[in-house]
Every structure is written in structure tokens, then in C-alpha cells.
Amino acid sequence: MRRGWACGAVSAALAFTLSSAAASTASGAPRFSAHGSANQVYVTGLAPHARMSLVNRRGQQIPSIYNQTIPSHGYGYLRTRDGTKLAIDVRLPSDLPSEVGLPVPVPRPLAGGQYPTLIEYSGYGYADPPAPVNGIAVLANAMGFAVVDVNMRGTGCSGGAYDFFEPLQNLDGYDVIETVAHQPWVLHHKVGMMGISFGGISQLFTAQTRPPDLAAIAPLSVIDQTQTTLYPGGILNTGFAFTWAKERVHDALPASPSGGQSWAYQQIQQGDETCKDNQALHSEAVNLLGKIRTNNHYVPAVADPLSPITFVNKINVPVFLACQWTDEQTGGHCPDLAEHFTGTSRKWFTFTNGQHIDSLDPQTFNRWCDFLQLFVAQDLPANGCALTRAAGPLIYQTAMGIPGVSLPPDPIQQQPTYSGALAAFENLAPIRVLFDSGAGSGAAGQPSPGFEDSFSRFPVPGTFGRSWYMGSNGTLNDSRTGRGANRFTWNPRALPMKDFNGGTGLGSGGLWTALPKYQWNPNPSGTSVSYMTAPLSSNTVVIGAGYARVWVRSSSRNVDLQATVSEVRPDGNETFVQNGWVRADERKLDARKSRPLEPVLSLRAKDVQPLPRGRFTQVTVPLYYEGHAYRAGSRIK
Structure with a gap:
């Protein structure tokens, strides 16, 4: 205990x-x-x-803990059911900085001083009084919402000890929602949740507990399972995922000049005794890196509670969710969530290519704003979204460092009545796919899609599989063409470990800018094998998953395999589409979970089997989800 x-x-x-x-x-x-x-x-x-x-x-x-009083503005603490005090900061539209030069007046509270209210909840420094670390409260403030930014237990100035999405965090989220909803300044005494990445994932874990005063959730850039991001194909993701875990370990330390969250140390230096006392259990944080290493195989009792696909069926409030096929942080497996949200009929999903930040692209931003106005504020979107619409160029210059981006016309915001806007939104198809983001209207790289389509469900109705077979001379053919083998020698120094060396975010050389400078180079001859179709005779749209099935013989009893899918245009330019991975000794498939176009690896320790010596063995490389239009004349590689 x-x-x-x-x-x-x-x-x-x-x-x-x-x-x-x-x-x-x-x-x-x-x-x-x-x-x-x-x-x-x-x-x-x-x-x-x-x-x-x-x-x-x-x-x-x-008295109920939900009747406690928390600040209506600014910094404070909220007590959970076990007595833990969580650091919070209540941010109002009036907090929007005047120096940014907003084009229209800041939204004011309704009669009685009430605001529609959203909660942003994660282990980042959300409660930092000047501004939330990695938070997006400013966007919600611009839409007229009060935002309660909350630091999870064991982080920042919050009490308790940190662990990755443990049950206590979920219950804390429940207590936060019910406490905030009972405040006199909260409109309708119902609250919504919003946030991106960590602050998006936390919504899924909290909403499964079904707080009665939760109005809706709007998670952006999230995961479907911890495993698909942390151990894709059974291979530890030592890029973003493991680095992120190291940062959480550092942030969970007691606040000091060398550990914990820096803002918490500043609070203590300024005399915050509650923050000081709350550091007492921070040193008891779970050894997250050890936990990752220990759980390198699938154990249902450990993995399933950390995998949203196993519990989002419990969520019974309206949901708006957006994520990217090519998210460099949370990965491209998020769309798997859509079919598992069976507990609510009010659910809408937007999927696009792009980076972690692209869940805030203009088309998605419009729908996100509409959703929060309709289901949390219960107001006409034309009212609540007016400031963000006018401030569009400022938002994208600030968030992505991309100038000249405006929010496109939005039919929901053109509705003159709340009932009309609500009916129009509820008539939208649940699944929306944006294609070719970065190649739409405006300058190259602006976050605008070339086109979009909508569907009644995901996987998309009418989807069928198309197979190509590897042939001689690097071809992909419509049918088998005989026997043969291609060889290559793995060389870890053949290419740099990374194909992008800038920072995540905006600014010079940043990944979230319009045209980030990738160094995506082909493997030197003899260090990989590749195969390519003949030029496509017609446009071909692929939405969903897939796999590469290969026969492997190796001088090593175990190898890590990566399959990369790309489009090679007639002019020779190549566009990355998606990856898939597998550790060869983890190749056994889970027959119960697998589907014809979505093979699922077992990843159980009992199914680990080294490659046999001297003979070929079938290995399936599951491909992560994609939504891509291959043009006529292009080749699939």
C-alpha cells in the first residue's frame, strides 16, 4: 500500500x-x-x-467535498476525496493579454457572473499561474470559456505521488469535474473537458468514470493504446515515447532547483506553504522507466487499464476527437478508437495527415469550437466563435509560426439559431477525413487540406483489400510471379538515426512550421529492399490499416523490421505515407483480435519465438492507419 x-x-x-x-x-x-x-x-x-x-x-x-469553494479566478487548490490537494488555476477570458491586439472585444461573463467552463487536466505544468505549460487554455478563453487548469497528483504543486494514469488519477478527474460544476460561477453547473496530447488522453481516462456533471469531452491528438505508441510492433519507442516518460519522471520529483517542475519551485520560494507541503510524497512516485522495462510484453491486467480502446465504450457524453495519421508523438493508431465509442451516439471524429499540432488546423478548429459551444456553453456558435474567427491569423502565427492562415467559412456558424445550429451539427457524419493537409488553398505548407470526405463509421463502409506481390527487380505485382529472394545487410550507420533535427514546435527550423526541413533519404544500396507498383491507372484512396507479409531468413535469431509505404510521383518526388514495425520474435498474431486488413500481434511473452536457423519464416508487419489519395500515374512503394 x-x-x-x-x-x-x-x-x-x-x-x-x-x-x-x-x-x-x-x-x-x-x-x-x-x-x-x-x-x-x-x-x-x-x-x-x-x-x-x-x-x-x-x-x-x-458535507460533500463537491461543495468546497475554489477560486473563481486565479491560483488555488482543490481537495479530492482522499484529501489530496491538487493545484489549479482558473483562467478567464479577461486574462487574454491585451498586448496581442485582439481584433474584437474579449467575451464577458453572462448575467450573474457565470461562464461556460472547461477543464484542462494533465501532469504538465497546467496550473502555472502565468500560463499553462503545453496547454491551450488561451484558445478556450478566446471562445468565451473559463478554463480550470489542473495539475495531476504528484506533479507541480499538487500533492500525492505520480504514476501513469493510475486509478486514483481517474477518480481525481471525477472529483475535479464535480467540484468545479458545483461552483456558483459555472454556467449550467455542467463542465466540459478539452486539451491536446496529455490533456486530451486524460479526458478518456476521466470520462470513463461517468461524472454526472460532465457535459462533453473534446480530446485532441491522443492514443488508442499505450502499447501502440510505447512498443510499436514489440519494439521500444526510444524516440518520443521513452523520452516523454523520462520527462515525466523528472517532473514528478520534489520541486527543487534541479528536479520537479520549475514553476512549483518558484511558488515555494514565493511562500506557497501548501505547495511546499505537497512535495512530501513526490519522492514516492512509481519508477516509471522500470515499469516500462518490466512490462515489455502484453499482460492484459496491466496493459488493458492503460489502453483507451478497452474502456471508451463506457463514455456516455458527447465526444469530439481529432488526431493525425502521422503524429510524430502519439503515433498513427488513434483512429482505432472510433469504433469503440459505443456508449454515446453523439460522437464526431476528424482524421488527417500532419503533425501533433494539426488537430488544431483551421477546418478542425472550426468544428471543435462549434462542438464546445453547442454541447458545453449551449450557445450559438456564431457568438462564441466570433473572436477566434477574427483572430485566426494571430492564432496560427503564434501556435505554428505560419502567417496568413484564416479560418474557413463554417456552415454551423452561419446558422441564426441555437436549435438550427445544433440540428445541423448533429446531422454531420461521424467520420471526417481531411486529405493532403498542407496542399490546400494558400501557400505551400499551410494547414489546409486539398479535399475532404465524410463517412458513417470507421472502418469506412465499402472498404476492400488490395494486394500486391513482391517480385523480381523490385516490383510489386498484381499476382504472384514465381519464387525468389532479395538480400540486404543491416547497417545501423547507413542513415542518421533521425530524419529531422529541428525542435518540436514553432520557430526557426521547428517541426510545426509550414515546411519543416526533413532529411528523409533513401537507404544506401544493399542496406534495405524496396518494391514498387507499376503506375496507377486511376486515383486510389486508402483509408485504414494494412500489412506487409514477408518471408524472412536471417543470420540473427531476432531482427527488428520496419516497412515504409510511400507514393512516388511521375516526376520522381516521393511522399511518405506510413510505417509499420515488428520485432521478428514477436511475430505471432492474436487470432481473436486480428481482422483481414488489421492484423494484431499477440505480444505475449509466451508467444515469443526466435527465428529458426537457416530457413525462411513468415512474418507479418502490421501497418499503422493511413488516409491518403494516390494519384493516377504515381507508384506505390
């Missing part, structure tokens, strides 16, 4: 009273059972709509 949990003989210190609406036995005595644990009481056996009160030994009713 982790130190710091408030445990004890809770049931011995509490008493229960039951109102007259409760179920009773024939003798009139109430019939239910209750037990206490960690400052919680679990009650079963009540009739529907029965009411209970929790009282102390003196018969005094114990």
Missing part, C-alpha cells in the same frame, strides 16, 4: 441515515450494505432514487 493514503476503520467512525424513499424490509428496517475505504463509503442494495445522508457520531451531516 502506498504511503500517504488515508486509511482506517472508516465504517467505525461513521453512521448512516436513510430517508423515507429507501427500500425497506417487511419489518420496516432499511435493507442495504455499506463499507468504508480510503475516505469513501460504498453502498449497495438501495432502491432506485433512494436518498442517503452521511453523518458523524454526533448526528451532524458530513
